[in-house]
Amino acid sequence: MTEDTPKFVTILVAAGRGLRAGGDLPKQWQPLAGRRVADWTLAAFAGAGPVVVVLHADDMGMDLPADVHRVPGGATRSLSVKAGITRAWALGADYVLIHDIARPCVTPEVIAGVRGALLAGATGAAPGLTVTDALWTSEGDRIAGTRDRTGLHRAQTPQGFEIGPIAAAHDGFEGEAADDVEVALSAGLEVVVTPGADENIKITHPQDFSRAAAILTGRKGTAMDVRLGNGYDVHAFCEGDGVTLCGVTVPHDRGLLGHSDADVGMHAVTDAIYGALAAGDIGRHFPPSDPQWKGADSRIFLKHAVKLAAERGYAVSNIDCTLVCEKPKVGPHAAAMQARLAEITGLGADRISVKATTSERLGFTGREEGIAAMATACLVAR
Numbered sequence: 001m002t003e004d005t006p007k008f009v010t011i012l013v014a015a016g017r018g019l020r021a022g023g024d025l026p027k028q029w030q031p032l033a034g035r036r037v038a039d040w041t042l043a044a045f046a047g048a049g050p051v052v053v054v055l056h057a058d059d060m061g062m063d064l065p066a067d068v069h070r071v072p073g074g075a076t077r078s079l080s081v082k083a084g085i086t087r088a089w090a091l092g093a094d095y096v097l098i099h100d101i102a103r104p105c106v107t108p109e110v111i112a113g114v115r116g117a118l119l120a121g122a123t124g125a126a127p128g129l130t131v132t133d134a135l136w137t138s139e140g141d142r143i144a145g146t147r148d149r150t151g152l153h154r155a156q157t158p159q160g161f162e163i164g165p166i167a168a169a170h171d172g173f174e175g176e177a178a179d180d181v182e183v184a185l186s187a188g189l190e191v192v193v194t195p196g197a198d199e200n201i202k203i204t205h206p207q208d209f210s211r212a213a214a215i216l217t218g219r220k221g222t223a224m225d226v227r228l229g230n231g232y233d234v235h236a237f238c239e240g241d242g243v244t245l246c247g248v249t250v251p252h253d254r255g256l257l258g259h260s261d262a263d264v265g266m267h268a269v270t271d272a273i274y275g276a277l278a279a280g281d282i283g284r285h286f287p288p289s290d291p292q293w294k295g296a297d298s299r300i301f302l303k304h305a306v307k308l309a310a311e312r313g314y315a316v317s318n319i320d321c322t323l324v325c326e327k328p329k330v331g332p333h334a335a336a337m338q339a340r341l342a343e344i345t346g347l348g349a350d351r352i353s354v355k356a357t358t359s360e361r362l363g364f365t366g367r368e369e370g371i372a373a374m375a376t377a378c379l380v381a382r
């Protein structure tokens with residue numbers, strides 16, 4: 001950038017609580033196609049100049065790239081924008097691009113349209129989409145009338161401005177505004193409309209996450225985020241009258257030795273999921289040295305792995321488990337095992353395979369000293 005190149009600063013407003021979107025975390029920190037919503041939005045503005053992220057006081061310590069400027073926000077969107085503009089001034093901005101962090105699918109073309117209009121001399125520029133549906137008014141569930149849609153637009157972000165005029169407009173503005181165009185117009189600024197994009201949706205309600213994920217994963221050049229993991233486990237036979245395999249008790253003239261219920265199949269499946277997440281193995285999450293896991297039902301481990309996957313933005317797509325033993329015979333119980341794993345993971349039984357093989361009397365399984373199990377799990381970004 002030369003001395004004469006105008007400086008753009010992006011302000012990502014992220015201080016809202018995302019109440020309408022639901023979930024345990026504000027929407028901007030929730031997983032979306034393998035990353036957080038905020039990470040997609042940050043990536044969309046990478047390389048476009050300094051970035052100011054306006055954060056809620058509770059979120060100031062959130063994990064963000066080191067070069068991002070963090071600013072505490074306010075009780076309304078306008079107050080948060082104001083805080084962002086103050087920091088952008090300090091950074092020497094000529095123009096600001098003010099964007100909802102909750103719009104992670106913004107396209108390079110939308111951003112370029114706003115920048116281009118400003119560089120061509122506009123004081124303000126913002127993306128909009130013309131309204132293509134007919135408009136009605138209603139009283140209760142009765143349609144009361146129609147409205148002319150000529151000249152109506154659906155407003156999007158980023159909304160871009162010369163910093164001086166928009167700073168003054170915000171300083172003189174009182175009350176709440178839906179967006180910065182409203183603040184600009186109230187100060188008499190001219191704002192031009194630039195092309196918006198259907199995919200530039202704002203995540204507002206719970207169903208918007210899957211819409212956004214479909215947009216992001218469907219983009220040309222965006223690799224589908226699929227992860228594979230494998231798990232392997234062995235338990236030795238001991239005195240007993242039955243074994244637990246994939247959650248099903250199978251009568252046998254021996255038992256299986258283990259700290260928990262020694263469910264070798266479920267352990268392999270659980271480790272396959274941890275493996276796909278690069279999150280270690282059962283021993284890391286449930287140390288065998290901890291007495292509370294003595295005799296534990298292994299469903300606890302599998303449930304934990306599936307929950308961890310969900311927290312990181314992945315859904316388990318399918319599981320394949322192979323048990324290796326001469327006896328007991330697994331075939332008659334395989335369907336019950338599939339059903340049990342399906343119930344624990346929340347998957348359809350047709351996405352779970354349980355099969356068995358002997359090792360042709362070779363090795364420790366062939367000598368009937370124990371049972372081995374191996375499993376593969378496939379995870380896909382939600």
Ligand SMILES: Nc1ccn([C@@H]2O[C@H](COP(=O)(O)OP(=O)(O)OP(=O)(O)O)[C@@H](O)[C@H]2O)c(=O)n1
Pocket residue numbers: 013014015016017018019020021028054073074075076077078080081099100101102103202203204
């Ligand atoms: N006090 C506020 C309120 C909103 N925002 C930001 O403004 C954008 C658009 O607002 P909206 O979609 O309404 O987000 P929330 O206020 O978080 O959502 P909700 O109204 O459902 O709680 C979001 O990126 C949000 O984080 C902000 O920075 N400061």
Ligand SMILES: C[C@](O)(CO)[C@H](O)COP(=O)(O)O
Pocket residue numbers: 077100154155156157178179180202204
């Ligand atoms: C800024 C905005 O995204 C433009 O469409 C919109 O006004 C935010 O509205 P909300 O009421 O805060 O969801």
